[in-house]
Amino acid sequence: MLHLGPFALVPWDQPAQLVIAAVVVLAAILTARARRRLKAVILAGVAGYGNAALFLLHGAPDLALTQVLCETLTLVVMVLVLRRLPPYFSDRPLAASRWVRLAIGVVTGLVVMTFVAAAPLVRVHTPVSVDFPVEAETFGGGRNIVNVTLVDIRAWDTVGEISVLLVAATGVASLVFLRQRSGDVLRLDRAANAQAVASGERAGNQPARRGKWLLAGPTLDPGQRSMLFEVLTRVIFHPMILFALFLLFSGHNAPGGGFAAGLVTGLALTVRYLAGGRFELGEAAPVHPGLVLGTGLFLSAGVGLVALLAGQEVLESTILDLHIPVLGDVHLVTSLFFDIGVFLVVIGLVIDILRSFGAELDRQAEPFAWSIGERRRVEVRTGGDRA
Amino acid sequence: MIVLDTVPSGALLLTVGVLFAAGVYLLLERSLTRVLLGFVLLGNGANLAILVAGGRAGAPPITGATAEPMSDPLAQAMVLTSIVITLALVAFVLAMAYRSWQLHGHDEVQDDLEDTRIARLADADAPSYADSDAEESGSTLDEEAVAVRDEVALPDRETPSGTTRGGEDA
C-alpha cells in the first residue's frame, strides 16, 4: 500500500487491472483527439468495453454483462446515425480555445480524482450493504444479490429508471419521426406494394415475396445483400432469444435479469435489421414499440399497485413455492413479474431506436441520396411506403 | 460477507481522472456528437468512481458461489441503474444531434438569437440601452432578426431538410 500525504492507495487490485486501465486511458485520450466521427465513436466504444472488463475484474459480472450489451447497442446506433452525418468534425470556430478547454478538462479530472481518492478513506461506519447477502436470500428469495437489489430491495429506483427509458425512447421517435408517432409497423405486404409502385405496377394486393433465409431479404437492393450474413442471422436469432429468456428467468440466482435479457433480445433484433433491412425489423417485431414500452411500465408499476391494494407495502414481493404436476416444485418470486416489465421496456426502447435511427433514416435517405458536397436525385420512388 | 477494505486502487483512480478530463474537454465542444461522446466518457468515469466508492475488488456478489468476501452489491446496483439511464440519454441526444444536422447541415449548438441580436445592437451602438419605450418600429426588429437568423441559423438554405421533404412528397 502506498501512502501519499493524507492519501493511501494500492497500485492495483490485480495486475490485469493495470493493463486494462491503460487501454481505457489511451482510448479516452484518443477519443478526445479524434477528428473523424467514426474513429471517435469506435474509440469511445473501446473505452466502454474496457470499463466492462474493469467491472468484471472488480467482481461485478452483472455490470460487465450490462455494460457490454449497452456499449454494443450504443455503437450500432451511433454508426447508424453517423451514416448520415459528415465524416469529419468541423474545425471552426473553437480551435483557438482548445488549450483553455484542455486546461479545464485536466483540472476537473484532477479534482475528481482527488475526491474519489479521499472519500473512501474517511469512512468510519459499516456500509449498509453488509446485510444485503443475508437479506437478499432470506427475504428476496434469490442468490444474485445485485439482481435482488434491482428488482426487490431497490425496486423503486428501477421503476424510475425504466420510466427514463420509456421517455427517452418516445423522445427519440418524436424527434426522428416528428409527427408520425402513430406510424404503422413496416410489414412485408407494405414492401410489396412499395416495390410494385416503384416498378410502375398498380399498387394492390401484391403477394409479399418471402426470402429463403430472412423473410424480408428480397426487399433489399441485391447489391447490398450478403447471403452469408442472412444465413448467419437465421442461425443465431433464435438461440439469442432463448438465451435472453434464460437470462430473464435465471437472473434471480445467477448473472442476468430483465435488463440483460432485454438488451440481448434487442441485439437479436438489431442483427435481423442489419441483415434484412427495415421490413425485416417489422417482421421480427410486428408490434408498435409504444405498446411494448407502455405494457412494460404498466406491468412494473402495476406490480407495485397490486401489492399496495393487497395490503402489503408498495412493490413488496412474495415468495411462492408451488407444486405444479409436470414441472415439479417451482420456486417463484413475484418480483419476476416486475423484471418482465423491465424486460419489455428495454425491448421497446431498442425497437424504437432501431425503427427511428435505422428504418426511418433509411426511408428518409431513399428518395434522395447524397455524396459529399453534391446531392443527386435518385430515380427511385418508394410510393406507398410512408410511415 | 462483503469486502470492507476501501483503500482505492491507483489504476482505477487514474482511469477515472482521465475519463473525466477527456469527457469535460469534449463536453465543452459545439458539435453535439462530440458533446455526446464526452457525456459517454463522463458516464463511464462516474460509474467507475461509484465502483471505487464501494470498496476494493472481491468475488461476484452471488451467495453460495464462493467463500471469499464479495464486492459491494449496493454500489453495483447503483452503477447498473446509472449505465441504463446513460444508454437512454445517449439515444436521445443522438436523436437531437441528427435532428440538428437535418435542420442546419451540421450538429453544432447555436447561439441564442435574442442574445446575438442584443449584442449586435450594442455593437452598432443602436438603442438597445436607450429606453425601449422609445418609438421603435417593429419592422426594423424583424429585419434585424431575419439578418441574424441568416447568419447564425441557416448557413445554407438548401441544407438537407430535403430528406424529410423527400419522404413527404411521395
Added chain:
Amino acid sequence: MTPWSLETLVPLPVLVPLFAAGLALALHRYERAQRIISVVALSVVVAAAAGLVVAAQDGPVVIDVGGWAAPVGVNLVADPLAALMLLVSSVVLLCVLLYSMAQGIADGNDRTAPATRDTKILQEAIRGQDADADEDTRRDVLPVAIFHPTFLILAAGVADAFLAGDLFNLYVGFEILLAASYVLLTLGGTVERIRAGSVYVVVALLSSIVFLVAVGLVYAATGTVNMAQLAERLPDIDPGVRLGIQGLLLLAFGIKAAIFPLSAWLPDSYPTAPAPVTAVFAGLLTKVGVYAILRTQTLLFPRNEALEAVLLVLALATMIVGILGAVAQDDVKRLLSFTLVSHIGYMIFGVALATQASTAAAIFYVVHHITVQTALFLVVGLIERRTGTTSLDRLGGLATMAPGLAVLFFVPAMNLAGIPPLSGFLGKVGLLEAGVVDGSGLAWVLVVGSVVTSLLTLYAVVRAWNKAFWQPCPEKLPEPTPLPWGMVGPTAALVAVSVGLTVVAGPLYAYADRAAESVMDGRTYIEAVFPDGAPRGTGESNKTTDHTEEVAP
C-alpha cells in the same frame, strides 16, 4: 400495514402517474382515452397530496418500499415540507394539463389534415423560417401521442424528487423529470426548440453527472445513501471531505435551481417551448432544485457559516443580475424567465440565513412563486393565442380589447412584484424580517438588495403591463381569435389559487413554519424513519448502525 392506512397514500403520487403513463402510451391510438387517463391520474395525485398534507401535520409519514427496512431499502418520506410541495406542484400540474389539452398540444392530428397542407407546414416548421408563425401552424406539427405519457412521467419525477428519503433515489427522481423535460422542450423539433434544447440538455447532463459523482462520494464516505442515516453519519466524517461533497451537491442543485452564475442557460431555453410546457418548467423545475438544496443542506449537513456566507452572496447576485436582465427584455416570455431567475435569489436568501424563521419564509415564498409564475406564463400563452406575439414592441391596447385577460395578467403580476397585501408581499416581508433578525452586515446588504429587486420587478411588470395592455397598439394585430374556455378556465383557477394563498396566508405560514422546524431540526425526520432511534423493520439490518468501528485502515 392495513390496505387503507395513511401510509398507502405516500407512493401514489409517483406510482399512479407512472402506471397511467404506461397505459397512455400503450393506448397511443386513442387520444380520448389518453386524456381521460391523464386527468384522472393527476386528480388522484392532487387528492393524495392533500391527504398527505393533513397527515404530515402530526409528523412525517414514512413507508419502506417493498417492505425493506429503512437503511437497506428505499424509503419515501412525506414530511410537512415534502407534502406541501407535492400539493402545490400537483395542483399546478393538473391546471397546466387541462390548459394544454384545450390549447391543443395534443391535437395535432395528422390523420385529418390534407397531405399537401401537411407537407407545406412541415417544411416551414423544419426550416423554422417563421418563428412567429401563428400558433395553429406550429400546433399542427406537434406529435400527438407522446405528450400525455411524457407529461405524466414528468409529474411522477417531480413527486419522486419531493418524496425521496434516499439520496440515490433523489438522483433517479431528477433523472425522470429531466428526461421528460428534454422531450417536452424539444416537442416538434423546430429550429428554435432544438437550439434551446441542446443548451438545456447539455447543461442538465453535466449537472446530473456532478450529482451522480456526489452520490458516489457520499456512499464512499459514509457507506449509506439513506438520508436519515446520512444525517446521523455525515457529522462524524472528516470535515474537509464533507465540505467537498456539500459543495458538489450544491453545484449540481444550483444548476437546476438556476442560481447565478449557473443560471445563464435558463432564459435562453425556457421561452421557446410551448406555453404550457414553459409554464410548468418555470413554475416547478427550478423549485425542485431549490427543494433539493433546502433538504440536503439543512437535513444532511451540519451548519457551516462560511458556506452560508457564500450562499448569501450568490443569492444577492442571482436577484440583481436576474432582475437587471428582466428590465432589458422586450419579450414577455423572456422577461418573465429573467424575473424567475431573480426570484430564485429570494429563496436562496432564506435558505442561506438558515434560521427557522428564514426557512419558513423561503418555503412560503416557494409555494407562492410556483403558483404565481406558472399562472403568469399561462396568461402569456393566452396573450400569444389571442395576438400571435409576445413581443412588447408589437403588443398594445389589450386592456380594452380583452379586459378579462388584463385582470388575469394584472393580479399575478402585482403579486409577483410584492404589492401588499398579496402573498408575494407576505413572503418578502418574512424574508426581510429574518434578515433583520440575523443582523449581520451581509444580511443587511441582502435586505437592501431584496427591496431593490422588488422595486425593479415592479418596474419590469408595470412596463410590460403598460406596453401590452395600456398603450395603443403600434400595429394592427391579427383578427382576434376567441380564447377557448378550456385554456382560460385553468388559468383563472391558478390565478385564483395564487390569490387564495393570500387569504389562507395565516394557516399556510404556520404550516411552512412547521415544515421549516422539521427540516431544521432533523430529529423528527430521523425518528420517523428509525423509530426509537434504531433502524426499524423486520430485517437483519438492525445491527448495521450498532457497530461503528473503524473500517478504513
